[in-house]
Amino acid sequence: MLRPIVRAALVAFVVLLASGASAQAPQRGGTMNIIISPEPPTLMLGINQTTPAAIVGGKIYESLLRYDFDLKPMPGLAKSWEISPDGKTYTFKLQENVKWHDGVPFTADDVVFTAKKYLVETHPRSRPIMQRAEDVIAADPHTVVFKLKEPFAPFIMAWEPSTAPIVPKHIYDGTDYRAHPANQKPIGTGPFKLAEWVRGSHIHLVRFDDYWQKGKPYLDAIYYRVLPDASARVVAMETGQAHLSAFADIETFEVPRLKALPHLDLTTKGYEYLAQMVWLDFNLRTPPMNDRRFRQAVYHAMDRNFIKDRIWFGLGKLATGPIHSSIPHYDQNVPKYSYDPKKAEALLDEMGLKRGPDGVRAKVTLDALPYGDVYKRLAEYTKQALGRVGVDVTIRTADVATWGDRVKNWDYEMTHQVLSQLGHPALGVSRLYVSSNIRKVLFSNVNGYSNPRVDELFDQAAVEVDDAKRQAMYSEIQKILVEDVPVAWILELDFPTFINKQFRNVVTSSIGVRDTFADVYMVPQK
């Protein structure tokens, strides 16, 4: 008697399972509307590395590798790779049947051209990495060999699309790279190609049918909508007019509200490679910033939990030192700077900076970082926090160009800065502390920190082959720097990525929304 019921229940279960499974399986078709702000100046990643350019250009251009959430390399245009035991030879086996968007086959010659000629001329971040190669050889059409002058462990971390986009030799070789018309009609190997760009409105990418990963991408098209106003971006996500926002598209104070909307998912993953950190920078050439006790006092005067919870609405983690916890060689065993205004006052007293009749010990100017509301709030908080221990802060505001001009010319006392660490301390951290990089150029060692031991350790660690030895060197660097406080590291930043629930597989690597989106698919609406 029970048998038919059991059979029916079983059938129903199987049908349910099957329908569930089919709903989860990637499906072809669909269009994704993504917020982009500001509008990228060009999509050619070789000549522009802004985040918006990397987000859109990352669908058009590819590099040899991608990186998982733990920063382990994954195949990109290279299907496999080998590093010689002496750490000086890197051999990449390339994917076969890869075509450029104009139909020309992609070969090892393109990689050789990109590394030897193109990037060393156009790409300020990639140039010092590629110049470490003594030679780059196309061993066969699908094998590239890099012979380095000396071992350089982070070399394997330099192959994501905005750091090393592979460009077509047949288009660029022998031309003026920056002025080439192809920069407006990019030809890459990525899963999407440019269909139309209406400046000020949108960028339309369409599926590249000859993409080397058969069956991918799943989406038919992507529209990047240029939305310069923060409120308009929130409305676009809220009303479903846009399906994806990332980085600083949504102001931190709007995050709790959007998070509660049933049609949106929130993730903070996908920023591990960039590993952005915000810090308070001191110009070490000027008193009182040239006194370590003053810098330590400032560090103790800031309640960084307040900054994290009230300014970033929980989107971040307290930084413990110069290296972000998501990149290799991070060491948390360093001196800690807890919120301790009394200790801050004691340090300032020890320096001889006594409170005057007006309660002020010292006057300092802070250049607010002109990157949006959250940084204005950070500057205002810093003024209040330092004011409590008797340091009177005057906030100086400016636009990005003026701020950049002041900082690069060392014309500042304190400023906030935010920068990516690019997957490895040798790529994104050492540049801020080694004395050989004290230059009048943004994102170099502008504050003038100089410590021969730190210089030596950074130099040695970059070429050290042994992991344990390298770790010991980076650990010592972190200990010295945290004691010296050349800058006060505030937060490791998390960014909110809001994804409309109709879309799956959006953030699948540490490159996040800058990745190719070959795996993104849309599920039918119920």
Next chain:
Amino acid sequence: MQRLQFIAQRVLKGVVVLLGIIVLNFVLVRLAPGDPATVMAGEAGAADELFLQQLRKEFGLDKPLHEQLVVYVKNVVTLDLGFSYRQQRPVSDLLMERAPATLLLTGAAFVLSLVVGVALGVFASMLVGRWSDSLITVFALFFYATPIFWVGLMGVLLFSVTLGWLPSFGMYTVGANLKGAALAFDVSRHLVLPALTLALFHMAVYARMTRASMLEMKDQDFVRTARAKGLPESRIVRVHILRNAVLPVITIAGVKAGYLIGGSIVVETVFAWPGIGRLAFEAVLQRDYNVLLGVFFLTSFMVIAFNLITDVVYSLIDPRIELGA
């Protein structure tokens, strides 16, 4: 003949002023700290001296300022507005791409604000002291005093988010591939909120100005004479009062018409309208000198041209104005 001579003189003066503006703009833009190379280096997240040198050479920034100025003026005289190295495109292309969107937005707002504003002003002046006059005055004061961006955001909140009647951004439905009447209807729907937002402020200005000017004219001797002659009230208002009262409105409208091509930074930003205002704003932030100078040139040209047109229209409407005076 006298009118032609008047126009020729004004055109000549306009050309001289325009040349002066070109030089002044060039110098002013260069006085701002930072340059495009610094901005681009900052965006790259890394830079070195070689990178900065390359960029400065490409932008022509490695030459002395006076040489750059001479090259720029020579180019502008031949209507070559230069190249945006940041966007990798000729400035004239960028301006031409954005001009239709800007003219549609600012033109629609201009016509709407002028027609409705003047009508409200006339209406209020005729019913002075009554509740409808008070209502119009309060309306004008409210929109005159309220920041445009706030009006825009409230419009979005009400009509897009709450009611879902109108799109909140863009100029048309991207990806819909509409043509003909369907496209026109779609653009109109997108135009409503930004055009109304922009128009409300100017509408308030015109309404207040027309009302004040009408009230001033109402008590003039020639109006009393017209009434004594027994002319119908509608004719007195239309021909005698309005024709005189509208002169200051035309002056202001003429000046504002010149700025139409410059777009509206605030409205274009809030509604993601792809116009020249935003292009100019972004060019300021990015120190994209040639684009900024191109927008300045175009705006200056239009302001001078509309001033000229206003003067001519003025002389046509008001026979008391002597040409060549």
